Amino acid sequence: xxxxxxxxxxxxxxxxxxxxxxxxxxxxxxxxxxxxxxxxxxxxxxxxxxxxxxxxxxxxxxxxxxxxxxxxxxxxxxxxxxxxxxxxxxxxxxxxxxxxxxxxxxxxxxxxxxxxxxxxxxxxxxxxxxxxxxxxxxxxxxxxxxxxxxxxxxxxxxxxxxxxxxxxxxxxxxxxxxxxxxxxxxxxxxxxxxxxxxxxxxxxxxxxxxxxxxxxxxxxxxxxxxxxxxxxxxxxxxxxxxxxxxxxxxxxxxxxxxxxxxxxxxxxxxxxxxxxxxxxxxxxxxxxxxxxxxxxxxxxxxxxxxxxxxxxxxxxxxxxxx
Amino acid sequence: xxxxxxxxxxxxxxxxxxxxxxxxxxxxxxxxxxxxxxxxxxxxxxxxxxxxxxxxxxxxxxxxxxxxxxxxxxxxxxxxxxxxxxxxxxxxxxxxxxxxxxxxxxxxxxxxxxxxxxxxxxxxxxxxxxxxxxxxxxxxxxxxxxxxxxxxxxxxxxxxxxxxxxxxxxxxxxxxxxxxxxxxxxxxxxxxxxxxxxxxxxxxxxxxxxxxxxxxxxxxxxxxxxxxxxxxxxxxxxxxxxxxxxxxxxxxxxxxxxxxxxxxxxxxxxxxxxxxxxxxxxxxxxxxxxxxxxxxxxxxxxxxxxxxxxxxxxxxxxxxxx
Numbered sequence: 001x002x003x004x005x006x007x008x009x010x011x012x013x014x015x016x017x018x019x020x021x022x023x024x025x026x027x028x029x030x031x032x033x034x035x036x037x038x039x040x041x042x043x044x045x046x047x048x049x050x051x052x053x054x055x056x057x058x059x060x061x062x063x064x065x066x067x068x069x070x071x072x073x074x075x076x077x078x079x080x081x082x083x084x085x086x087x088x089x090x091x092x093x094x095x096x097x098x099x100x101x102x103x104x105x106x107x108x109x110x111x112x113x114x115x116x117x118x119x120x121x122x123x124x125x126x127x128x129x130x131x132x133x134x135x136x137x138x139x140x141x142x143x144x145x146x147x148x149x150x151x152x153x154x155x156x157x158x159x160x161x162x163x164x165x166x167x168x169x170x171x172x173x174x175x176x177x178x179x180x181x182x183x184x185x186x187x188x189x190x191x192x193x194x195x196x197x198x199x200x201x202x203x204x205x206x207x208x209x210x211x212x213x214x215x216x217x218x219x220x221x222x223x224x225x226x227x228x229x230x231x232x233x234x235x236x237x238x239x240x241x242x243x244x245x246x247x248x249x250x251x252x253x254x255x256x257x258x259x260x261x262x263x264x265x266x267x268x269x270x271x272x273x274x275x276x277x278x279x280x281x282x283x284x285x286x287x288x289x290x291x292x293x294x295x296x297x298x299x300x301x302x303x304x305x306x307x308x309x310x311x312x313x314x315x316x317x318x319x320x321x322x
Numbered sequence: 323x324x325x326x327x328x329x330x331x332x333x334x335x336x337x338x339x340x341x342x343x344x345x346x347x348x349x350x351x352x353x354x355x356x357x358x359x360x361x362x363x364x365x366x367x368x369x370x371x372x373x374x375x376x377x378x379x380x381x382x383x384x385x386x387x388x389x390x391x392x393x394x395x396x397x398x399x400x401x402x403x404x405x406x407x408x409x410x411x412x413x414x415x416x417x418x419x420x421x422x423x424x425x426x427x428x429x430x431x432x433x434x435x436x437x438x439x440x441x442x443x444x445x446x447x448x449x450x451x452x453x454x455x456x457x458x459x460x461x462x463x464x465x466x467x468x469x470x471x472x473x474x475x476x477x478x479x480x481x482x483x484x485x486x487x488x489x490x491x492x493x494x495x496x497x498x499x500x501x502x503x504x505x506x507x508x509x510x511x512x513x514x515x516x517x518x519x520x521x522x523x524x525x526x527x528x529x530x531x532x533x534x535x536x537x538x539x540x541x542x543x544x545x546x547x548x549x550x551x552x553x554x555x556x557x558x559x560x561x562x563x564x565x566x567x568x569x570x571x572x573x574x575x576x577x578x579x580x581x582x583x584x585x586x587x588x589x590x591x592x593x594x595x596x597x598x599x600x601x602x603x604x605x606x607x608x609x610x611x612x613x614x615x616x617x618x619x620x621x622x623x624x625x626x627x628x629x630x631x632x633x634x635x636x637x638x639x640x641x642x643x644x
Binding site for chain 1: 353355356369373376401403404406407408409410412413414416417435436437438439440441442443445446448449450454455474482483484485486487488489507510512513514515516517518519521522523526529530533
């Protein structure tokens with residue numbers, strides 16, 4: 001089905017163009033674990049400091065990390081949990097970071113894993129994807145997200161589908177109205193994910209995959225890709241290839257590159273021909289690269305730059321872009 | 323396993339005592355749908371008003387609704403999505419509402435449906451259940467939640483288990499440290515929940531139920547109840563009775579009374595003998611009672627009081643307390 005709002009591009013198309021522009025499919029996760037922040041942001045973990053100052057130090061770090069990501073990658077993925085730790089001050093820090101990423105020309109994928117039904121799901125969709133009154137604010141501000149209410153909203157968020165395929169629909173409606181996107185959790189790579197996600201025959205995650213692919217057909221853009229994506233933490237290349245075949249128009253978000261173990265080779269099967277249709281995320285591997293032996297002695301920011309440049313080379317080596 | 327922190331009571335015991343004190347198992351959901359707010363809080367839906375003022379109007383309504391709940395019921399359940407609509411201003415409103423509920427002697431069950439793994443789940447647990455530095459703030463403030471950092475934290479939250487039983491563990495650790503609780507989504511009552519939740523044989527929700535009951539054995543209090551509860555939107559009394567038998571020490575949160583359709587009779591099977599071990603939630607049926615024909619002409623607050631008193635009578639009639 002075609003988009004009804006002609007004044008803004010669908011998320012899928014904006015992302016596809018941004019990836020083509022930077023020439024790689026890497027995604028920088030913004031997961032500010034307090035314990036791992038470089039010393040200059042230690043205020044964030046000082047239990048005796050006012051909460052507002054702690055949240056500010058956390059945002060200061062991420063705004064600086066956004067410098068590293070800008071013009072290197074297409075998008076960043078802030079993890080809301082680490083902001084929520086600081087309550088209302090953390091929510092203000094979130095908005096500052098999302099705004100800074102947009103200012104730097106980056107798309108923002110909010111890793112919020114929300115999920116609920118009916119009017120509650122609609123409220124979550126408004127919170128992150130289209131603003132309190134829908135549709136992402138005024139039309140002039142929507143297209144690039146650089147100004148107006150759109151600036152502090154996400155371009156896409158992660159969504160938890162446990163409540164059923166219908167629970168995804170309010171998010172999809174928001175995506176259509178505001179030119180935004182979602183990545184639905186289909187498969188996670190944590191050790192004990194199997195008990196629920198592989199339950200049944202066929203396993204539950206295949207059923208979720210089919211529902212996500214089906215729902216996404218409503219929102220396929222000019223790029224041929226849908227604005228309804230999937231988080232696929234496949235543990236084996238064969239499984240990843242099976243899901244890729246099953247969801248031919250679905251953008252994948254592939255977590256776990258670097259610190260969580262997967263290498264570039266393991267993720268190749270998640271891509272469409274030409275190196276399109278997937279993002280590879282690394283969080284700690286980039287943001288806390290300064291802790292790795294190979295970058296010892298470097299300023300944390302230089303360590304992050306080198307780690308990200310290395311990741312880009314590795315991913316591009318196994319996923320040739322054409 | 324016994325609680326390790328002797329200076330605070332487990333959530334399960336605090337809730338059990340509070341329910342005994344008020345003499346009913348009703349829970350008031352705080353779901354401030356903008357469209358349904360009484361006219362005096364219309365500022366909340368005024369798209370031209372500053373976001374901070376809109377969020378304040380929303381909180382004003384809920385603080386007033388807390389007056390209705392205070393001394394009538396044991397707990398309230400704010401729904402975070404409706405706050406998140408207003409971003410950082412909504413987060414400030416959330417903290418004001420949670421604090422006001424604690425001031426009024428109510429327990430707070432945050433309906434946030436968070437779920438993630440490892441350090442991210444730990445961050446969510448800290449955000450809502452134990453504060454940024456763990457354990458709910460200073461010891462003196464923890465027991466009653468009336469002062470200190472504990473005041474703005476929840477006594478329990480809802481948790482989404484899709485990522486696996488291990489994803490619940492960081493929340494359970496927070497519950498043990500801070501005397502707080504969780505309600506894990508086991509079964510939801512929305513129309514299309516079946517596709518995923520009934521997938522497999524036995525259906526997925528039974529497997530989740532077993533995992534929740536098993537995890538909860540770690541946190542059984544003096545009351546004989548666990549601080550690891552379950553959200554059970556059972557659609558049939560037989561299913562509810564089956565789950566009750568399967569999870570003998572698990573507190574249930576039964577949504578959907580009133581506006582969503584279920585009556586008092588349908589929920590009786592969710593209780594343990596003596597009318598213990600479950601809370602029955604009504605949200606719109608109480609907060610927006612003024613919209614119901616039978617309460618026409620009343621001030622919204624009087625309508626809510628009458629609706630809540632009627633619900634208490636109905637629930638107590640089918641779930642005799644001994």
